């Protein structure tokens with residue numbers, strides 16, 4: 001694989017193209033944990049080709065090994081932290097250099113208070129972890145936990161996924177500001193489809209001990225709406241009249257990122273589910289807004305795409321609720337500021353916000369777009385090549401984390417990747 005690649009957009013995009021999207025990485029990873037709790041280790045046919053999902057298959061199949069390496073996959077690390085506590089075995093769970101900087105403290109604290117045996121092997125509050133045989137608290141009563149809802153919803157999903165398998169079940173109360181709530185609802189929605197009864201009252205959840213049950217019909221993983229967002233960006237930046245079709249998406253989706261369809265309406269992108277089941281995106285000639293505002297608290301994985309779109313359309317944009325971007329594959333807030341500025345935009349950031357003051361500009365000298373080892377950096381910036389001419393991109397292979405066929409699929413639309 002070359003260290004960098006030149007991405008060249010076609011002179012004009014050919015209309016009515018079709019892209020068959022990859023399955024959702026988030027749904028796939030939950031499904032794998034649920035199936036593993038059910039004692040089933042064969043991956044489902046519709047599983048995502050995302051490297052993170054493929055790694056989780058491998059890790060679950062090797063779950064007896066002493067050292068498990070989740071690399072840079074956040075959901076895998078967090079879900080496995082909880083899942084491995086169900087095994088009565090001493091194991092080390094580690095990850096990439098970046099994973100060792102992503103906090104895990106609130107999840108470890110919660111599991112310890114239930115009786116799990118977890119030690120930090122490096123810095124307190126961060127991976128790697130040593131997980132030992134748990135001695136779940138021997139009480140008649142259902143254990144009750146409080147957990148901060150403002151750092152990562154993955155801790156909460158991890159606890160919910162194992163709750164039915166705990167001897168007394170679990171009562172979970174979220175505290176403070178809640179971020180990424182649709183991912184928590186996705187976890188519960190999927191658990192429900194696998195036969196789990198739960199009670200939810202606002203920020204409190206109650207799950208009795210019970211067994212997961214496979215649904216009557218084979219569960220098919222729907223297409224990935226976070227990946228669909230990159231095509232929304234292309235259509236938003238394209239000439240009026242351009243349209244393309246995306247396959248495998250569901251209108252009534254488990255994924256909160258399906259909100260992209262609504263967010264793109266005022267930028268002239270019309271979404272229509274066709275009778276054959278495909279989603280058609282079409283750019284209309286409607287006038288564009290003078291400014292944009294997005295609260296990304298509940299859809300952090302769309303934030304980089306929204307930033308790239310507004311910088312591409314040169315519409316001043318305020319983005320809020322970005323605190324969790326600081327602790328993802330890279331510090332996405334700082335990384336997007338750097339890269340959009342390389343492309344001529346003016347950008348200001350604070351702890352949890354970004355203000356895009358002016359858009360990207362075509363320049364003679366082409367900067368090298370850095371990947372920060374973050375799949376979403378390159379995928380969100382790639383559509384800008386429509387406006388800016390060829391873009392040189394570092395480490396193109398990073399897209400494999402969630403969408404290994406991204407460059408091939410862009411190729412189908414006439415993009416050249418040299």
Ligand SMILES: O=C(O)C1=C[C@@H](OP(=O)(O)O)[C@@H](O)[C@H](O)C1
Pocket residue numbers: 025026027075151152153154157179180183300301324
């Ligand atoms: O549960 C999930 O599948 C995810 C939750 C989100 O993380 P946070 O809850 O940490 O924001 C999201 O950014 C991540 O890509 C996937």
Ligand SMILES: C=C(OP(=O)(O)O)C(=O)O
Pocket residue numbers: 072073074075076301328329376402
């Ligand atoms: C943040 C992401 O993944 P994770 O937290 O699972 O590494 C992502 O896919 O954008």
